[in-house]
Amino acid sequence: MRKIALAVAAALAAVLVVPMSAGAATACAPVDWGSGQKTVYTGGGGYVTDIRSGQHECFDRLVIDTHLADGSYYVSYTDEVTHVGSGEPVPLRGGAKLFVMAYSPSYDQDFVPTYQPANPSEVVDVTGYQTFRQVAWAGSWEGTTDLGLGVRARLPFRVLTLPDRIVVDVAHRW
Template sequence: MRRVALAVVAALVVLSVVPATATAAACEPVDWGSGLKTVVNGSGGTVTDIRSGQHECFDRLVIDTHLAGGGYYVRYTDEVTHVGSGEPVPLRGGAKLFVMAYSPSYDENFDPTYTPADPAEVVDVTGYRTFRQVAWAGSWEGTTDLGLGVRAQLPFRVFTLPDRIVVDVAHQW
């Protein structure tokens, strides 16, 4: 009877550890890194929306555009600055990502296609594990610039999907 009880306890221990191990392995950003990510494809159209989401392994920033194939330039920096003035963009968090989309937030007549309601809080990231703040840095000369305040300098990836640019920042190394 004692052996059966020990076997049951051992099985329960194994079962409780396996999902955590599988989840941790699935969340390892093996090839993301924290260096510069850039693709210059020309314009991906104009910015139409900026939004964010939380995932099990990362926080996500999405820049919606009306054309596919937009380019981007994303890197960690000591300071994100407003286009034109060069004034610092205040950002919360232990690290700052400069996010540039090669898509303006205005059309060919310079009419806005996207204007944040609150430039200091472009999207609400309250309660996110990694994101601390998304701030507007401006749109000028065919680009839209954002400051992304994150908890720490963590691995990130950037890629495009039809009509959007996606920035994922991992919750851990």
Template sequence: MRKIALVVAVVLAAMSLAVSNAGAGTCTSVDWGSGPKTVFNGSGGSVTDIRSGRHECFDRLVIDTDLPGGGGYYVTYTDEVTYVGSGTPVPLRGGAKLFVMTYTPSYDENFEPTYQPANPQEVVDVTGYQTFRQVAWAGSWEGTTDLGLGVRARLPFRVFTLSNHIVVDVAHQW
């Protein structure tokens, strides 16, 4: 009985290792690129929340809006993200900086805020993320909302919309 139990344990351990190694190869490459991504489908609506998540192959930033189509965006790597209005640089941690702009303000038609981060320097907590280093507020002005996304390095990213969301994924590797 002990020999059978030992054989079963060895077989299960080998199967577990094979499954974990098979999953490790799923993130080996992406074809998202690191060039600017933009969609302009008009402006309007408003930002209602900003959140993030960790995934096996990428870190994700989600900007919630009150628009069924999510809204338009412009996302690009830049040497410096600046605060709207003043042009003062937004301090960001990381080896590369992504400028994230939505064509959706963080205020309503009466200029009442619809979203205000509790801490503009740390819009969401990305402690322990593999790629994200910091998400900082750069302001909301003339129908847009701007964020600075500090990342580990200039890595491929994609941007897409879902109902009521603009999603920015940054890969963990090329």
């Protein structure tokens, strides 16, 4: 009886694995993402406290941690990301460039820095990421923090706002 129960359980597991695998593939398809500009502005505020990244099965993620931010942002593909103030180009690796602006500066109300990257050319280490090639500092000026995000190709992305953070996800494929 025990052998029959194990055989039935194994057969059932084999049948259930196929639909789960197919479902996992469709879960990676970004249905409502796109490569067009995404922006939300509700007045700005707060300040940047950290910038970090992560890898997921279907996308790479950039996270801008803020303090009391309202989630205002502007993210768009561009031919050139430039440093605020000087207008000098920000060198970026990859086949496409995303300009990422958080309407939160990297300094407080007394102009004391709240976030300064150790290496402006490599704000976070994205070595080995499937889509991200480089995250570079473009400056913080007049209430914003600007970044250049070098990606493998012009791929769909989304922007999410969570309490005290702005999240940019770029898909691994269309």
